[in-house]
Amino acid sequence: MSADTQNPARAATGSVLGLHQVGLNLHSANSELLEAFAFSGDEAARWVETVLLRDSGVREAAVISTCNRTEAYLVVAESESSRELLPLLTGPRSDLAHRNSGAFAERVGLDGARQMFRVACGLDSIVVGEAQILGQVRDAYELAKRAGGIGPVLERLFQSAMHAAKRSRSETEIGRGSVSVASAACDLAIKVVGDLKKRNVLVVGAGETGSLAARHLKAEGPAAMLIANRTLEKAEELAREVGGRAATLDALPTLLREVDVVVTATSSPVPVFTQPMIREVLRGRSRSLVFVDIAIPRDVDPKIHDLDGAFVYGMEALDRIVKDNLSRRQREIPKVESIVEEELQSYARWLASRSAGSVIVELRERFETVRRSEVERMARGASAAEQEMIERLTRGIVNKLLHAPTSHLRNGGASDPDTVELVRQLFQLNGDASGGAAGGAVGGTGRDTNHSGSSSSTSAGSGPRAGNSPPGGAGQGIDARPRHAGGSIGDGG
Amino acid sequence: MNHALDILAALLPLLYALCSVNYAVLFFRGSGFARRTVTPFLLGTALLHIGLVVLRSVDLSRCPLADFTEILSLLALAVVAVYLVLEAQQKNPYTGMFILFLVTPLAALSALLVPRPGPTSELLRTAWFGFHTTLALLGYASFAVSAVYAFMFLLLHHALKQRSFGLIFDRLPPLDVLGRMTFGAASIGFVALTLAIVVGVSWGAKVVPDFWRDPKLHLTLLVWALYGSGLLLRIRFRLPNRPLAVLFLTGFLVAVLSVWMLQTVLRTFHTFTAGGGA
Structure with a gap:
C-alpha cells in the first residue's frame, strides 16, 4: 500500500478525480481582461446550461464571476481528464484568451478545490478577509444549482468551501475590523455610543464628501438622520435621498442636543464647532457625543476632545484604524490557511470514500454480469429446481470470491490510487459506475497550469460567436460576452 | 460524602482559574478554541459550584453562610451568575476576563481560609x-x-x-x-x-x-x-x-x-x- 493511504488529500488528488478549475483572477489579469471575461448572473446560468447540454464529457459545472475573478469549476468524466478545458470558459473570445494565455490558470483535483476554499475564505481577495465574497460564492452555487450544474462533487465542494469560510470568520480575526475610512468612521461612532439604530446622527455639509458619508451612515439604520448645510436647498435634497430632516447651520446648537453622532464635512475655513458651544451642549447631558471630522481644514476644534463626554476623531485617526486592521488581517492568514487545509483533507476523505464505493459497485456489477451470462448459458433446459440451485451456487461463489477484495477496498484500500488502478485493470472496470463521474481516485497529483502558449483547439462543443452579439440566442455557444464589472457581481469591487 | 465535597471545594478555584486563563486567551489572542469554549466552561464550573452549595446545605442541614469562607464562595457564585446573564444579553464574552479576575481570588480565598469551628447559630x-x-x-x-x-x-x-x-x-x-x-x-x-x-x-x-x-x-x-x-x-x-x-x-x-x-x-x-x- 502506498504512503498516500495515510494522506487522503494526496490519495484523492489526480486526474480521475475529474474536478477542474479554470479561469483568471486579479493576480494574473488586468481589469480590462477581467471585464472581458466577466459573467452576469444570467450569463453564468446560461453558460452552465450550455456546457452541460453540449459537452457530453462535462458532468457538473459552475462559475464564480466577480469584479476580481472569473473561475469555472467543472467535473468531467474520466475519459476527459486530460482534456484542455480553457476553451469551455472563453468560448467565442478564445482569440483574446489565446493572446493573453498567461493570465489563465487551470488547476486539477484538489488544487482546484483548494482554490475555491481560498476564494470563499477571502484569501484571494484584494482586501483580505472581505465578507462580500462568501455571498458571491453562495450566489454562484445557487445559480449553478438552478441551471442543473451541481452534482454530488460540486455540491460537496461548495458546501465545504462555505463551511471553511464560516469557520475562518468565527475562529480567526480575518474578517474583523473596518478596512475603509467610511466604515472606520461608523465603527468609531458605534464604539462610543453603541448601536446606531437607537441613535440620532447629524451630517454637516451636503457636498460630495458629506453626501457619501450620509449614504454610508444610512446603511447603519440610525433612529433619525439630520442634514445641516449652509444652503437649505442642498440639505433638503440630500435629506430626501437618505430619508432625513434638513436644516441650516444656524440650527446647529439646537440640533446638537438631539444627536449622538456628528459627521462633519464642510468647506468652512474656520471651525464650525467650538469648545464653548459644545460645553454648553454637554451641560446636563449623560450621553456621549462623538464628532467624526472628515473636513479639510478641520470643522471641529480639537479642544472639544478634552471635554468630558465629547470625543473628536479626524482623518488621521480613521486612517490609523484602517491600517491597523489591514495588518491584523494579514497576520491571520496562516490560521485561515490551516482551516483551508483541514477542510480540504475532509473533502478529500469524502472523495476517497466515494471512490471506494464506486470501485466496489463496479466490481460487483462486473462479476454479476459474468455470472448472469454464464448462468443463462448453462441453465438452458434445466428444471426450475436445477435453475434455482445453479443460481444459489453461482451467487455464493461470487460472493465468497468478492468478500476479501471488497473488505480490503472498504478498509482503506480504495484510498490507495495504485490499488484502485490495479483492480480496475485486472477486472477491466471502466470507471463509469453509479459511484459518480468524479468517482475513483487513481494516480497523479493535482496540477496548476498556466496557459501560457497553450493552444485552444476546442470550443465547448459549440461554435464561437462574435463577442458583441447578444447572449442567449438560438444556437449560441458559450457566452463569455464582455460585461461591465459593476453591479452585484464583484468581490469588494 | 464530606471527603468528596472537600475535593470538589478544592477543585473549584482551580476551575475558575482555568476559566480565567481561557477568557484571557480569548481577550488577548481571539483564539477560536477559547471563543467556542469560554461560556460552556464557565457555565459548567458554575453548575458544579451550585451542586457543591446544594450538597453542602443538605449535608449541614442549613444555609452554607456560617462563616467568611462560605460567604466568599457564595459571593463568587452570585457574581458568576450575574455575569453569565449579562454575557448572554450582550453577546460579548470579552468582558469575562475582568469578571473572572475578581471571581477567582474570591473562590481561592474561600478554599484556602480555614473555617472557624464550633456550633452554628440556629x-x-x-x-x-x-x-x-x-x-x-x-x-x-x-x-x-x-x-x-x-x-x-x-x-x-x-x-x-x-x-x-x-x-x-x-x-x-x-x-x-x-x-x-x-x-x-x-x-x-x-x-x-x-x-x-x-x-x-x-x-x-x-x-x-x-x-x-x-x-x-x-x-x-x-x-x-x-x-x-x-x-x-x-x-x-x-x-x-x-x-x-x-x-x-x-x-x-x-x-x-x-x-x-x-x-x-x-x-x-x-x-x-x-x-x-x-
Whole structure:
C-alpha cells in the first residue's frame, strides 16, 4: 500500500478525480481582461446550461464571476481528464484568451478545490478577509444549482468551501475590523455610543464628501438622520435621498442636543464647532457625543476632545484604524490557511470514500454480469429446481470470491490510487459506475497550469460567436460576452 | 460524602482559574478554541459550584453562610451568575476576563481560609435569614459586577481619549453600553441591598439585642448611601458616565474595606459560629 493511504488529500488528488478549475483572477489579469471575461448572473446560468447540454464529457459545472475573478469549476468524466478545458470558459473570445494565455490558470483535483476554499475564505481577495465574497460564492452555487450544474462533487465542494469560510470568520480575526475610512468612521461612532439604530446622527455639509458619508451612515439604520448645510436647498435634497430632516447651520446648537453622532464635512475655513458651544451642549447631558471630522481644514476644534463626554476623531485617526486592521488581517492568514487545509483533507476523505464505493459497485456489477451470462448459458433446459440451485451456487461463489477484495477496498484500500488502478485493470472496470463521474481516485497529483502558449483547439462543443452579439440566442455557444464589472457581481469591487 | 465535597471545594478555584486563563486567551489572542469554549466552561464550573452549595446545605442541614469562607464562595457564585446573564444579553464574552479576575481570588480565598469551628447559630435555619442573606449577596454581587464594568468603562474611556485603538478598543463593548451596564448592575444591587436592610432591620430588631449598635449595619448603610447618592445624581442631575463609574468603583472598594474591617477590627453581631463573623 502506498504512503498516500495515510494522506487522503494526496490519495484523492489526480486526474480521475475529474474536478477542474479554470479561469483568471486579479493576480494574473488586468481589469480590462477581467471585464472581458466577466459573467452576469444570467450569463453564468446560461453558460452552465450550455456546457452541460453540449459537452457530453462535462458532468457538473459552475462559475464564480466577480469584479476580481472569473473561475469555472467543472467535473468531467474520466475519459476527459486530460482534456484542455480553457476553451469551455472563453468560448467565442478564445482569440483574446489565446493572446493573453498567461493570465489563465487551470488547476486539477484538489488544487482546484483548494482554490475555491481560498476564494470563499477571502484569501484571494484584494482586501483580505472581505465578507462580500462568501455571498458571491453562495450566489454562484445557487445559480449553478438552478441551471442543473451541481452534482454530488460540486455540491460537496461548495458546501465545504462555505463551511471553511464560516469557520475562518468565527475562529480567526480575518474578517474583523473596518478596512475603509467610511466604515472606520461608523465603527468609531458605534464604539462610543453603541448601536446606531437607537441613535440620532447629524451630517454637516451636503457636498460630495458629506453626501457619501450620509449614504454610508444610512446603511447603519440610525433612529433619525439630520442634514445641516449652509444652503437649505442642498440639505433638503440630500435629506430626501437618505430619508432625513434638513436644516441650516444656524440650527446647529439646537440640533446638537438631539444627536449622538456628528459627521462633519464642510468647506468652512474656520471651525464650525467650538469648545464653548459644545460645553454648553454637554451641560446636563449623560450621553456621549462623538464628532467624526472628515473636513479639510478641520470643522471641529480639537479642544472639544478634552471635554468630558465629547470625543473628536479626524482623518488621521480613521486612517490609523484602517491600517491597523489591514495588518491584523494579514497576520491571520496562516490560521485561515490551516482551516483551508483541514477542510480540504475532509473533502478529500469524502472523495476517497466515494471512490471506494464506486470501485466496489463496479466490481460487483462486473462479476454479476459474468455470472448472469454464464448462468443463462448453462441453465438452458434445466428444471426450475436445477435453475434455482445453479443460481444459489453461482451467487455464493461470487460472493465468497468478492468478500476479501471488497473488505480490503472498504478498509482503506480504495484510498490507495495504485490499488484502485490495479483492480480496475485486472477486472477491466471502466470507471463509469453509479459511484459518480468524479468517482475513483487513481494516480497523479493535482496540477496548476498556466496557459501560457497553450493552444485552444476546442470550443465547448459549440461554435464561437462574435463577442458583441447578444447572449442567449438560438444556437449560441458559450457566452463569455464582455460585461461591465459593476453591479452585484464583484468581490469588494 | 464530606471527603468528596472537600475535593470538589478544592477543585473549584482551580476551575475558575482555568476559566480565567481561557477568557484571557480569548481577550488577548481571539483564539477560536477559547471563543467556542469560554461560556460552556464557565457555565459548567458554575453548575458544579451550585451542586457543591446544594450538597453542602443538605449535608449541614442549613444555609452554607456560617462563616467568611462560605460567604466568599457564595459571593463568587452570585457574581458568576450575574455575569453569565449579562454575557448572554450582550453577546460579548470579552468582558469575562475582568469578571473572572475578581471571581477567582474570591473562590481561592474561600478554599484556602480555614473555617472557624464550633456550633452554628440556629438563625441559619430560619427562612427569614435565608431571604435576608440571599438579598444581601445579590446586592453585593451586583455591586461587584458594577465595579468591574465601571473599571472597563474607565479603561475604554481612557483608550478613546488617547486615541489608542488597540485591544481595549477592539474587544470591549461600546462605551455607553458599559456605562449602562455599570448603572444597571448598581441599580439592581441597590434595590437588593435596600430590601436586605429592610428585612434585616425588621426581623433582626426582634431577635438580636442592641441591634442598632452593630458596626456591620453602619457600614452597610454607608455603602447603601454611596450607591443611592450615585443613582440619585444620575437620575435627577444626569451625572455623566465617567464620574458615575468612579463613584461606583469607590463604593465597591468601601464595601470590600468594610467587610475586611468587620473580619479583623470591629465586633459585630453578624456572627454565626462560635468565634467568627459573617
